[in-house]
Amino acid sequence: MPTYTPPVKDMQFVLHDVLDVSKSGIAGYEELDRDFTQAVLDEAGKLARDVLAPLNRVGDEEGCRLENGVVRTPTGFKDAYDRMRAGGWMGLDADTEYGGQGMPYLLNAATGELFVSANMAFNMYQGLTHGVMSALYVHGSEEQKRTYLPNMIDGIWSGTMNLTEPHCGTDLGLIRTRAEPQDDGTYRITGQKIWISAGEHDLSENIIHLVLAKIPGGPEGTKGISLFIVPKFVVTEDGSLGSRNAVSCGGLESKMGIHGNATCVMNYDGATGFLVGEPHKGMRAMFTMMNEARLGVGLQGYAQGVVAYQNALAFAQERLQGRAVTGTVAPDKAADPIIVHPDVRRNLMDQKAFVEAARAFAFWGATLIDRSHRNHDADAEALISLLTPVIKGFLTDKGFETTVLAQQTLGGSGFTREWGIEQFVRDARITMIYEGTNGIQSLDLVGRKLGANGGKTVMGFFDIVKAFIAENDHDARLKAIFLDPLKDASKDLQAAAMYFTQSGMKDPNNALAGSYDFMHVFGHVCLGLMWARMAKASYAALDAGDGDTEFHESKIATGRYYMTRLLPATKTHLARIQSGAEPVMALDAANF
Template sequence: MAVYAAPLKDLQFVIQDLIGTAGSDVPGYDDLDPDLVSAILGEAGKLAENVLAPLNAIGDREGCTLENGVVRTPAGFRDAYEQMRAGGWLGLDCDPEYGGQGMPQILQTAVGEIFVSANMAFNMYQGLSHGAYNAIHTHGTDAQKRTYLPNIVDGIWSGTMNLTEPQCGTDLGLIRSRAEPQEDGTYRITGQKIWISAGEHDLTENIVHLVLARIPGGPEGVKGISLFIVPKFLVNEDGSLGDRNAVSCGGLESKMGIHGNATCVMNYDGATGYLIGEAHKGMRAMFTMMNEARLGVGVQGYAQGAVAYQNALAFARDRLQGRDVTGARNPDGPADPIIVHPDVRRNLMDQKSFVEGARAFALWGAHLLDRAHRAGDAEAEAMISLLTPVLKGFLTDKGFETTILAQQTLGGSGFTREWGIEQFVRDARITMIYEGTNGIQSLDLVGRKLALDGGKPVIAFFDLVKRFIRENGDDVDFTTQFLEPLKRASKDMQAAATFFLEHGARDPNDALAGSYDFMHLFGHVCMGLMWARMARAARRALDAGTGDPEFLEAKIATGRYYMARQLPATALHRARIETGGAPVMALDAAGF
């Protein structure tokens, strides 16, 4: 059976030592003193380890069931959800005006990693609610906020987002769901949505669906889409629940993973809906949910890698097989633990260096969101917009790869259900697909984000890297081990961006054929920057005599590994990009 222990020390290190919340000018960060952060993360860890993690295999084995239109979640999920509610975890970063605790995004993201690693399928229920909360909080009327937000924050109601239809996924311009205006200002919503996570379940008394649909007479394509609040139960003027709305679950998807989460076909048969935001401007409101969701999915990707790595490491320490080629390490036993073998060490170091670097990258992204939303920092807003497809695409690709590496560490045991690793592999796989496939993320990055505002955000990123290198070049060893590899990787990225600029206008295929490689190249540079910053922070703590020396030395050694063994991948991605679109497009479609 798989085990999980919240990485409290590492999360604390990133928040306090790397990001440096103490003394920050971001409103709310002055509350994030080490004792408070430690207490919150510690309580989240207890809930994750003692309640959520033991339910993970149960949820995978039992799945959800649909009976007479009612979806039943796996055994133990309802009690766990009530414990989440009672602890106030559902409103950790929500507006205090509606019952939330108002904590910064960086703390919400750290807690989110803990819950996702423990039980990803379970955590998706509140994750979808959080997205609905954000959309209504940002775009809803005062009356809509008063009606829905306190109950969503409290957790007695939950939320969803309904985009995909049988005939369209990414191309939302093909949506057919209709919204017929009524004399009382409401709309009658008719259509079918598929793959709706948490679309129907028994955890809450009401479910607030956010649904994309077309108002007749609106523009064609995505410009004619509006967003509607469609509650499972209508809400009376006094806030009590009224009649059941004309929305129902038409079926549950049979999936590769995340069995504990109800993925539903949702039928709207003239359901009452309420316009949120402006008519025909639904995509703007929906992307309030989508952008947050994409960071959240990036966290899901590396969080599954993190728990898989923990289990692989425990196995490697216990499993006896073969002898260390330099001499027996367990002379009184029949063999040495497999962690002594170089290839197993390589495997584990690949996992460790990704997980810890990804954690820093994701929390830096959350910090940028805090700067943008709490401090009104326009540059931070532009930077996180640029980085969002990288956070989603790179962290989920490599997170899934990390679960595979963990499975390989266990050998044949990793292929069996008994050890739990294969569930992490299956659950992680969806992260590369939903909230915009990773191919779409790369196209968004290269086709749209690089050129935004004349390329200022990506230039700002390059300047950030250059400034760090310039300001930290006073140590010869640090320069050799961290700064020079980072400089080479950054130059690879600049060369690739220049290639797109010089060739993309003449032949867009030259840019788009290299977009996936560029997303990974960019991801590696971000990880290199994170590792260089973490190594610098760890060295300063060691020199000051603060912190755990063993932890800090391990952090530096892991960073050296990433810079030496992983970051050189940027050269490969650059070489692929510079071949252009010809090799990709040369074969006629009939030749496949």
């Protein structure tokens, strides 16, 4: 059975040695000293390791059951949910005015990694609720916030987002769900939504659905979409639960993975709904939740890679097979552990080099969110908007790839349920699909984000990379191993962007055909930047003689591996981008 060890030491390294959060100038971060974050992460880690992780296989094997309109979650989930509630984890970064703890989003992201690695399907129940809370906090009326937020922050109520319908997914302009205005100011919501995570369950007393629907007579397409609160139980004026609303679960999806989370077909049969914001302005409100969800999915991708890597490493250190070609390593045993073999090392190094850089990238992204919200920094908001499709798309592509590499490390054992690695593969696979497929993320990156603000934002990213290289160019160790490869990869990214500028104007397909490769070039450059920053921190610790020598030397060696073995992939992606659309579009549809 798989095990999970919270990587708190590495998290602390990223937070304090790399990001130096307490001195970052972000409002509220001055309280994030090492002792404080250590205490928070230790407690979250214990909950993840001791409560959530043991339920991961239970959730996978039992799944959810629909009985008389009620979804029953797997054994132990309700108790675990109540323990999460009791610890205040659901409102960690929520506004204190509504009962939250008011901590930075960064801590929500860090603890979120721990919970996702331990039990991704379980964590989705509270993850969706967090997104609903964020959307209502920004776009809801004061009355709506006071009605719904305190109980959602406490976890007594939970939340969902309802976008997809049987006939449309990404193209939300095609939705058919109707919202008929009523004399009392409410709306009657009628329609069907599919693939609704946590749409129905037995963990909370009420479920607050955020539903996209169209008010009759509104504009066509996405300009005519409005957003509505549709609670499972209508809330009375005194805040208590009233009658059951006309919303029900019509069925549960049979899925490849995340069996412990209820993925529902939701039927709205004239349900009472409450408009959020202005009529026909629902997409703006929904994107608040969707963008947060996309960042959360990127975290899910690498977090599944983290736990898969941990178990692959443990197996490689114990499994005996063959002898090292350079000489016997374990003469007292029948064979050497497989970690002595170069190809197994390659496999494990691919995993390790990715998950450690991905963690730094995700945490950096979380600081940008805090900087934009807490410091009202428009540049930070623009930068995280640019990076969101990269975080979601690249980290989930590579996160899934990491779980497959972990499975490969175990050989035949990895293909069996007994060892548990195959569940991480199945669970991670959805991250590349939901909240906008990774193909859609790449189109968003190239089609919308790259040219945003007249290209100033992406140029600002290049300036960040250039500034780091220039500031540290005097360090020969960094320059040779980290800075020069980073500079080279950054030039590949700039060349790709320039190709889109020059060729995309002539034929938009030239840009769109290369968008997926561009997302990967961007992702590699971001992880290269993270490794350069981590290497700088480790060299500084070694020079000062006040750090864990083995830890920092291992960190530098892992970073060197990424820069020499993985970062050069930017050149392959660039060549594919510069080949243009013709090889992609050459066949007529009938000839596929």
